[in-house]
Amino acid sequence: MLVKRAGVLEHSGHQAPWAGIRFYPGTAPALLGVPAHELRDQRVDLAGLWPGAKVRRLTEQIDAASDPAAALEDLALCLAAEAEPRDPLLRAIVVSLAAGHSITATAKSVGLAMRRLHRYSLAAFGYGPKTLARVLRLRRALALARTGVPFAETAARTGFADQAHLASDVRELTGESLSGLVGR
Template sequence: MYAERPSRLTGAVVWTNTLSGAGSGRVLPDGCMDLLWNEGRLLVAGPDTRAYVIDSEPSTWVGLRFHPGAAPAFLGVPAYELRDRRVELTELWPAADVRRLQGRLATAADPATALEDVVLERAAPPDPLLTGLVEALHAGRPVAATADELGLGARQLHRRSLAAFGYGPKTLARILRLQRALALARRGVPFAEAAARTGFADQAHLARDVKELAGLPLGELLGRRGG
């Protein structure tokens, strides 16, 4: 069973997922990175450019999903080094430090809150430029116009985006647009209307992006017909 709540860290989400049986899951690209706790291990989920398919066994996962662009400052590595990867935290931090954190989480009454505390102790303040970029792209603003508004050239924006998000601003905009469309469709909005309201040319355009980024046809992903 999956549950989430807003984190005390600005823009982040704390979540838990208890898996009662073996199976597979699909994590869609969302512009975010996560710090994960599972079976005594601390891992990092890097930024995805396509659906990440998981074959799971019964276990409980705890995670903190950072606001887009916030994780690299906490981890100390640029996001592009973790693109489409899941890595042990020991690959990024000294093993002794990670062992101390693992011991702390293993004995915590509430691992979710303990994981959140770990992040809060080390997290850097949000970068206003990155926050503004995400807000503009999430609202559907064009990349070029957003760069001008932020006072950045195209190359500088691309360089900053690679380090913060793991890919360029056009890919980030595409992923955020897909998430907006899927959110509408999950609320029952017809696919064609969801596509039009989020900046796709038409339903076929939305369907192509879903197939490429999520790896499934639109109707199969959401379990219903277009309507």
């Protein structure tokens, strides 16, 4: 079993440093070649998605680098540059929802029926537009709270009913407490 704790990956009692890459919402499926909903809530080895020889070559390249985390970032940038161009519709959806627009307004603004927006969101983000909107709202709230804005004011400014609603969403979406997540 793998558990992430403070920058260390533990596997059967052995610890090793780890690094990860966070992609702009909706961009990973084009890079990985798999719809996002097929990977949601799973831990999938890259060798399960790409040919083993390619994964071994890339792993060796990163392991041989003097700064493996920087090598991983460089590799991700190269792979992203080689991937299909990002669909501008993805960015429009994210921008609309991140601005706090409703799902209905977002669908209209990007020219998709609600059902089509839902299917599109599943493939691109791994979940529907309502969950994406919650995640994006949570990101806005965390960014604001990390600047020192009190939690109650953060909740009000980012569209939560109150601080308890913000704390509940944080716990539900991340599994952590609001103060713990902001403190990192």
